[in-house]
Amino acid sequence: MDAEQLLSPRPEGLYCRPGGFYIDPVRPVERALITHGHSDHARPGHGAVLATRRTLDIMALRYGADFCGSEQAAAFGETININGVTVSFHPAGHVLGSAQIAVEMDGTRIVVSGDYKRSPDPTAEAFEPIACDVFITEATFGLPVFRHPDPDKEMGKLIASLKLFPERTHMIGAYALGKAQRVIALLRRKGYDAPIYIHGSLDKLCRYYQSEGIDLGDLRPATVEKSERADYRGAVVIGPPSSFSDRWARRFAEPLIGFASGWMMVRQRVRQRGVELPLIISDHCDWDELTATIREIGPQEVWVTHGREEALVRWCSLNGIAAKPLHLVGYEDEGD
């Protein structure tokens, strides 16, 4: 079967005509397969949703139990038949519960990677390469300038800064799902065992991670009303980046603003955001991981989506791999 017949972009998202379902649709549809819980991929209001148990749990936490008409959990590796199309979910290493989705019919297999990464992460199931004819890869960091350093070394910068500026509250911006928990887990692995204060919006997700057996240590709510500014001297506060421009953030002791993101690789981005302590920690592949993954999987064709498609397509053509950009709309470039 021609791969373009099996999956094709539509305004709602990537559509499988023979199966009658969408993958990560950006508008409400009858039948949706969801790769992971980030809000640009997992939206409420669909009819039937098929996703991993953890992704379904995360969607319920974020949108309420009635986030869709009906839900079905897919175990990793399990094959499910939808109108004659075989689908299976495989770990993507992006955030807890994140999956690649393999779609197969008449001997043609396409793997939709969703968002994925290859670097080790104690808070997400490790990526598994799946052989396929067409590999649909993200390209969030699809430029040769993105070479994410060792996250452990980045955490060392935070530890060093805490020693150098013990009077300042270190406020680390991290996206609520995945990044925040990863940052906390990485800090714990560095031996940081003091309480970590979290913004209210992280509370449910952190508890969920802990209930799934991921140890995040002593987490406390960062509510300043109940405590003194001085209590936060030298403390680590983690919150979504947007919260740092709220009035909420004003009350901490001489806040030192950090941000854990792959975007922190580029100095101009760091300056634009007014970040003092950039921590280059990404839940996406960097350039080397993207190109190594494509080589490892060895698909006949690569379709490139959300991000810097042109550079990765160029790399594929230089390396004799057929590739084309897949123009999907609605996915945030910034979410890392």
Add this chain to the structure above:
Amino acid sequence: MEAFANLLDRLVLTPQRNGKLTLLADYFATTPDPDRGYALAALTGTLDIHLVKPALIRQLVLEQMDPELFRYSYDYVGDLAETVSLVWQAPPGEKPEPPRLSAVVEELNGLSRSNIRTHLRALLDRLDASGRYAFLKLAMGNLRIGVSARLAKQTLAQMSGIDITEIETLWHGLAPPYVDLFAWLEGRAAKPMLATPAIFHSVMLAHPVGDEDLKKMDPADYLAEWKWDGIRVQLSASGDRKKLYSRSGDDISETFPDVLEAVDFEGVIDGELLIGGTARTNSPTQTFSDLQQRLNRKTVTPAHLRDYPAFIRAYDLLFEGEKDVRGEGLELRRARLGDLIERAAHDRFDLSPTVGFDSWESLEKLRLDPPDPVIEGVMIKRRESAYQAGRVKGEWFKWKRDPYLIDAVMMYAQRGHGKRSSYYSDFTFGVWTGPPGEEVLVPVGKAYFGFTDEELEVLDKFVRNNTTDRFGPVRAVRAEAEKGFVLEVAFEGIALSNRHKSGVAMRFPRIARLRLDKPPIEADRLETLMGLVGER
């Protein structure tokens, strides 16, 4: 190199002065000689390094990378050094130890045309991305990280407990990698002996005068002299070594060879650099805009020397020959200065005359009607005052001619309209508030005229090169203690206002002068403005 690269990465992102001090102090305390000395030189602009052309760096990276992928990368990042630092591919295998900063500096300085490519490739291979960035910035000669020489020296002072004026005094006599300086600062060796005393000594500054000040002062204890509208300089001469420094210690000798060639005495004098003829040659003093023709020029043409001759109107004497006379009273120093100037070249030096007065009222009359248009007010100095570095309370006062003038720091700029629509011509400026060491700028007004077209070019260029943030048509500009743009703002009146964050509103503010010679931290404080409220 890694420590230096980390330091740069953090310094550029740390806006607070105290934060920078902490980072610098930590680096100097934990980095061995001679690396830290080379870093100090890089930060203070004294590092002499073989510069590498950007075109060569670009060639090297294109040897190992597809030009199209490089173009995508460069377009995204927007900075050559940063792009190359990120995309550079070291050969696979065991990574060798990264080189030390001192090794990098020494290697760069040993390069010749024949071996430069090999060495640059090898250096880039051995460094990590952050190290490559620091190295490329250093090698291409555009290390801009928002740390002034003074801030670096202040860090040394704070670390060692030694007064900054002592460090500044030694500074121009020392050279990278400053091993003897660090040894002294850490108490491991005696103070370095200078071969020459022709070095910079921190200047003594005046407070702006308020009515309240004068009421408490007995006119008999003070002498007055005119405040001339030039730039404050320090001339230092010892043996063959003659140097002219600006008030902030920058060596401006090369710009004023006419003055230095005329020096036939030894000592250190404090004075105003002016254009025109000295009083002794009976020719007029020219305006500040004439002086601007001479400022900031690296090469001086004979036409400049002829049309804009420079001279020094001497205010004070710090050293007479080798003898330090700063501890003496002002009158004694002036007597010595008078003798020295009497013997000095008549066309290049004269003595700032004192102004006779018997009451503050009579001095005010003189101030309002000065005998020369290049006078911008009067200076009031206690007759017994010793020469002390900095702004010492109760010793020296400046009493400027009307209107009110303050030195403010440019904070935001907005594009103009009509003819000026391509220029950033509307400026919001601020003054300092907060305790020493933690000063912050608070906006106090906005001005969009008072400057010439030439000055507008300078202002616009500064805005474009120093934008830190954009809000629609408005740009925030760099405004830090040591880096920024000081504007002398003239205004007719000032009143309390609860509509403004600062609490004051100015009437008719305009930009009187660009103070390119002044570091922002020396701009005025909010208290000074508050003190002006209701004065008239």
